[in-house]
Amino acid sequence: MSSPAPIKSFTLKKTEGRARTGSYLTAHGAFETPNFMPVGTRGSVKGVDCERLRELGAQITLVNTYHLWLRPGPSVVRALGDIHRFMNWSGPVLSDSGGFQVFSLEGMRTLKEEGVEFRSHIDGAKCFLSPEISIQIQEELGVDIAMVLDECPKAGQDESAIKKSLDMTLRWAKRSLEARRSENTAVFGITQGGLFPHLREYAAQKLAELDFDGYAIGGLSVGEKKEDMYSVLSYHPVHLPEQKIRYLMGVGTPEDIVEAVHSGVDLFDCVMPTRAGRFGRAFVRGDEVQINIKNAQFVTDQSPLDPTCSCIACRSYPRGYINHLFRVGEMLGPQLVSIHNLTHYLDLMRGIRSAIAEGRYERFYAAEKARWRTGGGAPDDGAN
Amino acid sequence: MSSPAPIKSFTLKKTEGRARTGSYLTAHGAFETPNFMPVGTRGSVKGVDCERLRELGAQITLVNTYHLWLRPGPSVVRALGDIHRFMNWSGPVLSDSGGFQVFSLEGMRTLKEEGVEFRSHIDGAKCFLSPEISIQIQEELGVDIAMVLDECPKAGQDESAIKKSLDMTLRWAKRSLEARRSENTAVFGITQGGLFPHLREYAAQKLAELDFDGYAIGGLSVGEKKEDMYSVLSYHPVHLPEQKIRYLMGVGTPEDIVEAVHSGVDLFDCVMPTRAGRFGRAFVRGDEVQINIKNAQFVTDQSPLDPTCSCIACRSYPRGYINHLFRVGEMLGPQLVSIHNLTHYLDLMRGIRSAIAEGRYERFYAAEKARWRTGGGAPDDGAN
Numbered sequence: 001m002s003s004p005a006p007i008k009s010f011t012l013k014k015t016e017g018r019a020r021t022g023s024y025l026t027a028h029g030a031f032e033t034p035n036f037m038p039v040g041t042r043g044s045v046k047g048v049d050c051e052r053l054r055e056l057g058a059q060i061t062l063v064n065t066y067h068l069w070l071r072p073g074p075s076v077v078r079a080l081g082d083i084h085r086f087m088n089w090s091g092p093v094l095s096d097s098g099g100f101q102v103f104s105l106e107g108m109r110t111l112k113e114e115g116v117e118f119r120s121h122i123d124g125a126k127c128f129l130s131p132e133i134s135i136q137i138q139e140e141l142g143v144d145i146a147m148v149l150d151e152c153p154k155a156g157q158d159e160s161a162i163k164k165s166l167d168m169t170l171r172w173a174k175r176s177l178e179a180r181r182s183e184n185t186a187v188f189g190i191t192q193g194g195l196f197p198h199l200r201e202y203a204a205q206k207l208a209e210l211d212f213d214g215y216a217i218g219g220l221s222v223g224e225k226k227e228d229m230y231s232v233l234s235y236h237p238v239h240l241p242e243q244k245i246r247y248l249m250g251v252g253t254p255e256d257i258v259e260a261v262h263s264g265v266d267l268f269d270c271v272m273p274t275r276a277g278r279f280g281r282a283f284v285r286g287d288e289v290q291i292n293i294k295n296a297q298f299v300t301d302q303s304p305l306d307p308t309c310s311c312i313a314c315r316s317y318p319r320g321y322i323n324h325l326f327r328v329g330e331m332l333g334p335q336l337v338s339i340h341n342l343t344h345y346l347d348l349m350r351g352i353r354s355a356i357a358e359g360r361y362e363r364f365y366a367a368e369k370a371r372w373r374t375g376g377g378a379p380d381d382g383a384n
Numbered sequence: 385m386s387s388p389a390p391i392k393s394f395t396l397k398k399t400e401g402r403a404r405t406g407s408y409l410t411a412h413g414a415f416e417t418p419n420f421m422p423v424g425t426r427g428s429v430k431g432v433d434c435e436r437l438r439e440l441g442a443q444i445t446l447v448n449t450y451h452l453w454l455r456p457g458p459s460v461v462r463a464l465g466d467i468h469r470f471m472n473w474s475g476p477v478l479s480d481s482g483g484f485q486v487f488s489l490e491g492m493r494t495l496k497e498e499g500v501e502f503r504s505h506i507d508g509a510k511c512f513l514s515p516e517i518s519i520q521i522q523e524e525l526g527v528d529i530a531m532v533l534d535e536c537p538k539a540g541q542d543e544s545a546i547k548k549s550l551d552m553t554l555r556w557a558k559r560s561l562e563a564r565r566s567e568n569t570a571v572f573g574i575t576q577g578g579l580f581p582h583l584r585e586y587a588a589q590k591l592a593e594l595d596f597d598g599y600a601i602g603g604l605s606v607g608e609k610k611e612d613m614y615s616v617l618s619y620h621p622v623h624l625p626e627q628k629i630r631y632l633m634g635v636g637t638p639e640d641i642v643e644a645v646h647s648g649v650d651l652f653d654c655v656m657p658t659r660a661g662r663f664g665r666a667f668v669r670g671d672e673v674q675i676n677i678k679n680a681q682f683v684t685d686q687s688p689l690d691p692t693c694s695c696i697a698c699r700s701y702p703r704g705y706i707n708h709l710f711r712v713g714e715m716l717g718p719q720l721v722s723i724h725n726l727t728h729y730l731d732l733m734r735g736i737r738s739a740i741a742e743g744r745y746e747r748f749y750a751a752e753k754a755r756w757r758t759g760g761g762a763p764d765d766g767a768n
Binding site: 042044046048050051067071072079080086088185299300302316317318320321325327328330334336357 | 427708709712718
């Protein structure tokens with residue numbers, strides 16, 4: 001093999017303050033950073049076919065281990081090839097470990113050092129997930145990047161509970177690395193530690209002692225206040241190894257992303273663009289940051305969702321038509337606004353990468369923050 | 385104007401037995417016949433964006449006057465341009481008159497000579513539809529082909545009731561023609577007469593005395609037995625003027641279409657391809673005529689829905705993946721099978737046109753009928 005960069009490696013290209021551009025190479029090609037992963041929980045980015053997904057410029061997608069494990073099961077995915085063949089996505093795929101979903105099953109799970117016993121949300125069947133099983137499932141799916149199984153503790157717990165949970169997460173991280181079998185699957189560690197700075201630092205140090213292919217920040221955007229999340233971002237990403245990719249899990253609004261990049265984060269995922277899209281909320285550029293296309297003001301609006309956007313919704317349809325689709329319950333409405341929002345996010349990431357490459361990220365950041373301050377802020381209708 | 389064929393005109397090209405090929409010219413271009421119109425009831429072919437709609441080879445689409453009248457209303461469509469701009473479909477558009485929907489509102493409507501009073505299915509608001517109002521709405525929408533308002537009597541009524549209804553429909557047809565104002569909107573008459581041959585002939589004769597731009601057969605595929613519909617097809621299409629286009633409304637399965645073309649019909653519409661698609665039923669070529677992709681036998685099936693099809697579903701995804709999408713309730717499943725079925729129908733129409741053009745429709749017809757006899761026949765799960 002004479003490949004210039006080995007797979008599972010991050011190449012840092014340029015920094016501006018804490019913000020960085022780079023690229024990450026996988027067995028299914030490279031993606032540039034900072035980047036955003038459209039979420040295909042069950043192996044499908046909701047309402048978006050693979051050709052549209054490529055068209056909007058996605059370079060990597062995310063799937064969910066918990067959901068694909070239960071249905072259709074990794075053996076079915078394997079029988080159809082692997083996750084790439086299954087969903088016809090030839091680029092990089094990252095899977096989360098399933099931990100977040102399992103730990104959301106309150107009252108239906110029992111946590112032990114060995115792993116977590118739970119009942120399937122589909123049929124109540126008894127299941128058992130451990131760090132080793134999670135890695136095994138992810139390797140069987142054939143993803144390019146697997147996440148370790150971690151415990152994401154409930155917000156608001158006291159420090160000793162968070163520390164206890166974190167220590168188990170760190171032991172699980174080590175077990176995850178030892179469980180890896182595939183040469184082609186990168187494994188990323190995840191920090192926890194709640195909102196406690198020294199626990200976050202401790203988590204980062206302990207994980208850095210293990211040779212992960214990348215490092216993720218977990219346990220944010222799980223119900224805490226925005227200022228609390230931003231506080232963690234102000235000190236925590238730089239705890240993580242500089243030469244490795246940094247991934248902030250499950251975040252967030254465009255404002256959150258701009259903030260996190262400013263703090264040194266490289267990779268993101270969030271259901272927000274597609275979930276907001278299904279509710280008719282479109283992210284836009286300009287004075288407003290978001291519009292609700294269902295509002296009466298758009299009934300006879302001839303302009304596109306966002307005149308600066310080139311997605312199929314914006315190049316083909318007036319706002320009035322999309323308003324109509326939502327009012328009469330046509331599925332094309334959610335499809336179009338989801339595609340638009342994903343395009344908005346991926347355009348944002350391209351803009352961020354260019355700004356850092358050209359040494360003007362500080363200005364980009366300030367302008368975007370100002371726009372969010374005056375433009376109405378983040379969505380607050382429970383659909384985020 | 386030195387255009388070779390005037391708009392609103394049908395050009396007969398070739399016949400084989402009763403089957404015909406031709407083309408119909410509208411203010412938004414021509415479509416070839418025999419042809420099938422994807423149904424965009426509320427101005428959207430369910431789950432299919434305008435680019436995919438063009439890709440699958442549709443030459444004309446259908447919208448529903450009743451639904452667009454109530455929401456968003458013709459004035460809103462007008463404010464956004466016309467129906468073509470509204471739904472971004474630059475080709476021909478035909479609208480039905482709204483009669484079928486209004487007469488389905490049993491117990492919520494009162495029929496008078498002047499028109500029909502009814503309550504909106506959305507908010508119970510009192511509405512009034514007459515032949516004149518229907519034409520006016522359709523012209524305001526800016527469609528290329530408007531259908532007259534007719535009464536579609538319930539199946540199983542006695543001859544005198546059907547005759548009485550038919551006579552009113554014929555008076556309404558005359559009023560519809562007198563109500564036309566737009567040069568660019570063709571108006572098609574509709575025959576009724578139930579399953580009575582002499583009433584069907586009478587309807588055709590009376591309508592032929594009026595100068596319609598095309599003639600439709602109404603009141604079929606409304607719950608009667610298949611052999612009863614085929615019986616009407618055996619004698620009725622040839623009652624209609626030979627030099628005008630003949631449209632069989634709301635029909636049907638691929639087998640029905642092949643049968644009706646054999647009887648001299650030129651144009652079709654039906655919700656079947658998209659409705660069946662939403663239920664996971666895919667039309668295929670080969671030994672079977674239809675498969676239910678939700679069936680367990682397809683869980684690990686690596687082949688496409690139909691290896692002879694070039695639609696996005698067939699060129700991109702294995703059956704096993706589409707099975708998975710339906711099992712987990714992902715909207716991409718209905719989208720893909722709807723697009724596949726529409727492609728199947730439009731490929732069928734292309735095949736029919738080629739067969740007639742090349743003088744081999746009789747063989748084509750016999751082969752397709754044989755395939756349906758042995759291949760399992762029409763869907764019967766209530767979703768057609």
